[in-house]
Amino acid sequence: MNRETLEIGGIPVEFRESRRARRLRMEARPGMVRVTVPHGCPPAEVSRFVADHTAWIAEKTRAWRELAPPGEGPVEPSFAAPGHIVFRGRRTPFGTALTDRARARVVWDATAGITVHLPDRWPPEVREPRGHRALAKWYDSLLGGEAARIIEIEGKPRGLVPREVRFSQPRTRWGSCARNGIVRLNRRLVGAPAPVFRYVVLHEIAHLRHPDHSARFWGLVEELDPTWREHRTWLRERGMALG
Ligand SMILES: [Zn+2]
Numbered sequence: 001m002n003r004e005t006l007e008i009g010g011i012p013v014e015f016r017e018s019r020r021a022r023r024l025r026m027e028a029r030p031g032m033v034r035v036t037v038p039h040g041c042p043p044a045e046v047s048r049f050v051a052d053h054t055a056w057i058a059e060k061t062r063a064w065r066e067l068a069p070p071g072e073g074p075v076e077p078s079f080a081a082p083g084h085i086v087f088r089g090r091r092t093p094f095g096t097a098l099t100d101r102a103r104a105r106v107v108w109d110a111t112a113g114i115t116v117h118l119p120d121r122w123p124p125e126v127r128e129p130r131g132h133r134a135l136a137k138w139y140d141s142l143l144g145g146e147a148a149r150i151i152e153i154e155g156k157p158r159g160l161v162p163r164e165v166r167f168s169q170p171r172t173r174w175g176s177c178a179r180n181g182i183v184r185l186n187r188r189l190v191g192a193p194a195p196v197f198r199y200v201v202l203h204e205i206a207h208l209r210h211p212d213h214s215a216r217f218w219g220l221v222e223e224l225d226p227t228w229r230e231h232r233t234w235l236r237e238r239g240m241a242l243g
Helices: 043-052 054-065 124-158 187-191 194-206 215-224 228-237
Strands: 011-018 025-029 032-038 083-087 090-099 105-109 113-119 164-168 173-177 182-186
Touching (some): 025 054, 043 054, 083 187, 124 182, 124 187, 124 194, 173 187, 182 187, 182 194, 194 228, 215 228
Parallel strands (some): 164 182
Antiparallel strands (some): 105 113
8 A cells, every 4th residue: 555645535644653653543634545554553453444435435534525514605606597506415416497476486406406586587697696585495494494493492491592584694603692682693594404404503592591602602502412522623625704
């Protein structure tokens, strides 16, 4: 095995020797796999370890391919030509169609993806801006319904119920919770996998009890979502803060 150039499924495998590590360890992040090798570990053992994890790496890389690359705008698709958007953590076909109805309608289908049906009576120049508005409204209603269910199940029994949940599209924040009990969520979260969205809702309603990032706050988050660290990493890698 040539350690310098090893790639599995197009993903470079990085080796790091450690004096502190007691055993071989593998960690995976989008686009990178790192193997921690205890000092003095026989090369044959390292090779066997990597070989044993080939299927695991393949599974990880398959999952990454379906994730949004950082910075890709999931909520502002092009109306000019059919393409793809990132919807709920997956690359999803996006297109438009004309309808003889009076109002725009968004249709989601597991195979065909998302289609915005635009009234043919609308002048061509207003179709795109109005289509964007219809899509934003549809995203808000989808995410709003889901947030309400999460709050009903996890929040209500603990007395964590926001006064209102609002959606907007700020550039720098995924979510926030104001002192007056209003939770704001970023519409771009429609591009995140459902468990990540769930974490953001739980994080914000935890602020209704602890309006800070104290140890007690994180203790409550842990109780609400034991896998919160993974979800926080996902959000951080996409460059926006969580209030
Ligand atoms: Zn916070």
